[in-house]
Amino acid sequence: MADEPNGQHIIAIDSDEEGEHAKCAEAEDGTLEPIDIFLAIGPIKHAGQALAAAAASALAAEPPRESIVCGLTLPPSRGLLTPQPVGETQLWLQDQSLRVRCLYDEEPDEEEDDQDDLIIPLAGVSDVDVKADGQFVIISLSPPLAPTGFAVEFMAEGHRISTLTLSPFLEELRPVLATLMAWLRHLTLRGPRSLGLTPRPAVEPFALRYQGTVLEERDVDLLEDEQWLNDTIMDFFMRLALDVAAPSKLQEELYVAKTQFFTRLTACGAHSGEKGWENVKTWTRSVSGGVASQRVLIYPVNEGNLHWCVFFVCHPHRAIELADSSEEHPDAPRIVCLDSAWEPVPKDDQIKLLKGYLRRELFNNPLGGAGFKLGADGTVAAASIRAWKAAVTGLEKMKAIDADVPKQQNVYDCGLYVLEFLLYLLRTPDQFPVLGLESHQEWFDQSIISHRRSEMKRIVQRLLSEGRGSGQADVALLLRDKTLYQYVREALTSEPPPPPAASDGEGGDGVPWRPPNATPEPDNPRAQPQSQIAAEHIMQGAYGAHSDWGQFAWLPARRSAGWEDWSDADLYRKRARLDAAGA
Numbered sequence: 001m002a003d004e005p006n007g008q009h010i011i012a013i014d015s016d017e018e019g020e021h022a023k024c025a026e027a028e029d030g031t032l033e034p035i036d037i038f039l040a041i042g043p044i045k046h047a048g049q050a051l052a053a054a055a056a057s058a059l060a061a062e063p064p065r066e067s068i069v070c071g072l073t074l075p076p077s078r079g080l081l082t083p084q085p086v087g088e089t090q091l092w093l094q095d096q097s098l099r100v101r102c103l104y105d106e107e108p109d110e111e112e113d114d115q116d117d118l119i120i121p122l123a124g125v126s127d128v129d130v131k132a133d134g135q136f137v138i139i140s141l142s143p144p145l146a147p148t149g150f151a152v153e154f155m156a157e158g159h160r161i162s163t164l165t166l167s168p169f170l171e172e173l174r175p176v177l178a179t180l181m182a183w184l185r186h187l188t189l190r191g192p193r194s195l196g197l198t199p200r201p202a203v204e205p206f207a208l209r210y211q212g213t214v215l216e217e218r219d220v221d222l223l224e225d226e227q228w229l230n231d232t233i234m235d236f237f238m239r240l241a242l243d244v245a246a247p248s249k250l251q252e253e254l255y256v257a258k259t260q261f262f263t264r265l266t267a268c269g270a271h272s273g274e275k276g277w278e279n280v281k282t283w284t285r286s287v288s289g290g291v292a293s294q295r296v297l298i299y300p301v302n303e304g305n306l307h308w309c310v311f312f313v314c315h316p317h318r319a320i321e322l323a324d325s326s327e328e329h330p331d332a333p334r335i336v337c338l339d340s341a342w343e344p345v346p347k348d349d350q351i352k353l354l355k356g357y358l359r360r361e362l363f364n365n366p367l368g369g370a371g372f373k374l375g376a377d378g379t380v381a382a383a384s385i386r387a388w389k390a391a392v393t394g395l396e397k398m399k400a401i402d403a404d405v406p407k408q409q410n411v412y413d414c415g416l417y418v419l420e421f422l423l424y425l426l427r428t429p430d431q432f433p434v435l436g437l438e439s440h441q442e443w444f445d446q447s448i449i450s451h452r453r454s455e456m457k458r459i460v461q462r463l464l465s466e467g468r469g470s471g472q473a474d475v476a477l478l479l480r481d482k483t484l485y486q487y488v489r490e491a492l493t494s495e496p497p498p499p500p501a502a503s504d505g506e507g508g509d510g511v512p513w514r515p516p517n518a519t520p521e522p523d524n525p526r527a528q529p530q531s532q533i534a535a536e537h538i539m540q541g542a543y544g545a546h547s548d549w550g551q552f553a554w555l556p557a558r559r560s561a562g563w564e565d566w567s568d569a570d571l572y573r574k575r576a577r578l579d580a581a582g583a
Contacts, residue, residue, distance in 0.1 A: 052193035059196030062174050064182035067092035070137070071167035072100065076226055077155045079411065083165065084154050091166075093183050097121050100164075102150040116149040120164075125184055129200070130191030134173045137166040137180070158450070159225055206468050208460075210475040211239050217464065223457040229415030231259040234300055234308065237419055237456060240475070244485065245492045246426040253295035255287060256422075261299055265353055273356020277364075280357075292316045292361040296432060300418055301350060308414040309339035310421060311350070312435055316358055319394035335400045336436035340408040340417035347400070355395045362395075401436035409446045416449045423452070427493055451496035459491050 072089040076082055088103045100118040126142035144160035151161065168176040177197070181189055191197035208215040213235045222233055238256050246254065258264075261283075265276035284291040291297060297313040315333040335354060337347050408417050424443050425431055431440070466484060467473050479485045 048193070052196070055194055055196035057196070059174060059178055059181075062178035064179040065175050068168075068172070068176045068179050069103070070169070070172075070176060072102075073165040073167070074151060074154050075161060075163055077159045079156075079226070081226075086150070086154065093122075096123075098125070098183065100149075100151075114149075118147065118149045118151045120145060122184065122186070125187065128180060128184060128187055128189045130177065130189060130195060130197055133192060134168060134170075134177070134195055137168060137176070139164050139166065162224070206464060207473060208236075208463055208467060208475050209473050210236055213239065215460065220457065220460050220464075223453060223460065225453070226410075226412050228412050229308070229419075231302065233456075234259045234415055234418070238298070238300065238422060240459075240488070241419065241423055241426060241492055244479070244489045245423055247429065250426065250429055254298065255284070255291050255294040255296070256298045257300070258283070259300045259302060262301060262350060262353065265357060273353040273358070274360050275356075276353065277357050277360035281360075281364075284361075290361055290364070292319075292358055298422065299354065303345060307341060307345075308418045309337060309341070309344065309347075310418045311347075311354060312336045312338065313354070313358070314432070314435060317362070319358065319362060319398055331433070333394070333398050334436060335398060336403050337400065338403045338405050338418070338421045340405065340414055342407050344402065347402075351400045355398065359392060359395055403436045404439040404441055406441060406443055406445060408449070413446075413449050413453075416453055419456075420444060420449060420452055423492060447496050451494070452492075455491040455494065459488055462487060 068091050070089060070091065072086040074084045074086055076084065086102060090101045090103055092099050098120040099114065100120065101114075102116065120139075120141065124141050124143070124145055125139055127138075127140035129138045129140075130136070131138060140163050141161060144162040146160055147155040155161065166176070173195070177189065177191075177195065189197050190200040193199060206217065213232060215232055215236045219230065219232050221227065222229055235258055238259075242251060242254060242256050261280065264279050264283075265273065267276075267279050270276035270279060287294065294317075295315065297311075297316060299311040299313070301309050301311060303309065313333075313335050315331055318331065318333045335351055337344075337351075339347075405421065406417070408414055421443075425435070431443075462484070463475060463478060466478055466481070467475075470478070472478055479488065
């Protein structure tokens with residue numbers, strides 16, 4: 001573009017491959033005038049390549065620094081749902097490890113004691129991605145790293161760091177990238193060509209299909225720590241568990257409903273299970289004899305898009321027998337609710353809907369089957385009336401039981417507990433006859449829940465890898481591979497290794513040892529069982545006033561105030577007391 005004396009702006013554009021520039025340009029009045037200054041725009045592809053090559057050359061010529069200073073963000077933890085900004089940090093290379101020191105408001109001091117440093121072995125850095133034109137540098141760690149130094153204050157007990165995000169200052173971006181490349185020679189930094197980096201190869205979106213459920217790659221993120229499971233994950237794994245982990249005979253006796261069952265049952269203004277039956281009657285067409293003919297029906301429930309629980313309906317076809325009998329026996333039909341919440345909300349509405357639905361099932365699917373016989377006179381009407389009356393009376397007598405089951409230790413693992421309830425029963429089918437009739441507290445503990453979450457993530461990653469490699473998205477077809485089938489089965493049925501023996505100075509429950517004459521302070525909840533602490537406080541996030549877990553961001557500071565040996569449950573409880581006292 002040239003500024004001419006008469007105010008006209010002349011632009012010459014060269015679009016040919018040879019780069020031969022025009023000697024004149026057309027002015028606004030249509031005449032051709034010679035130009036002294038012109039802008040030559042060559043083919044876009046060539047220009048982009050030239051810019052990328054120039055950026056790569058500049059980056060390669062940039063000398064690495066001995067240390068770099070960046071902002072740091074750690075993954076969510078301690079009940080928080082968003083990443084945790086740490087602040088300004090200094091990084092340097094020492095003894096084949098990256099050292100990260102939190103600077104706060106102090107000047108960096110190389111001589112400072114390094115006990116507060118986060119130490120990252122170079123071999124543990126598996127990937128580096130530069131995002132948003134260099135605003136974020138995401139460092140992936142595999143396996144996830146146990147926090148050290150200042151990071152301990154940000155991560156809950158037992159949680160590990162899988163990624164950390166650096167935020168370089170704009171004017172220091174090129175030195176930061178050059179330094180990371182020099183330190184991490186075993187990796188290729190991935191990022192935009194405009195920064196002199198190599199972009200990550202494009203991967204086409206891939207989704208797994210299994211019995212009508214489509215599991216996308218974005219759903220896999222919900223298997224990370226401290227994430228709630230959505231309906232897609234629940235449907236996918238409940239069906240996978242039944243098909244892979246259950247004995248073949250048991251598979252024929254169980255029916256697992258979709259997670260959207262109750263939502264669909266009450267659609268179109270249906271206020272009763274009998275009316276709602278019309279909305280879902282086609283869902284069980286493939287079940288021979290009707291769904292009520294099954295030994296056990298399994299209905300996962302999402303309460304208010306906040307919490308998962310599950311109903312097991314045992315021997316529904318025997319409800320008709322209750323109409324003529326008041327005796328109780330082990331095989332009596334019953335509805336058993338398994339809820340991992342410490343203070344479950346009432347389930348009266350769901351039970352009423354479920355009984356209404358089952359009444360229609362017993363009556364409609366099919367007449368003359370599921371235990372119903374036609375009348376002696378051979379008329380359908382007489383048998384229908386008797387069947388309906390028996391179903392109504394029997395289901396009114398059917399008991400609803402809140403099972404005594406293991407309780408979750410946080411607010412986000414409810415979906416995992418529902419899946420593990422099913423998996424445990426599939427592993428130990430002898431528990432079905434006594435389901436809801438005795439305590440099940442000893443089935444499993446939190447350790448198996450954390451283990452299962454990790455195993456489920458491995459399953460999805462393996463299925464995605466196998467699916468992409470073969471071009472096959474149907475999981476049922478993928479599982480025809482016996483090796484893959486066995487891999488999935490073992491992941492769904494395995495148990496975590498036993499915890500290591502307690503070390504000196506620590507009790508078997510992980511509580512630091514105290515002298516016999518050391519009386520816990522009255523306000524110290526270690527004087528109470530951990531289960532009681534959790535019962536009173538952990539689930540408040542789901543059903544109590546402390547539903548905003550973001551308020552517990554004060555925990556790192558409190559840990560430095562003399563409460564270092566307290567668990568998360570202790571600190572949450574302490575906070576509840578401080579709030580009650582107006583502190």
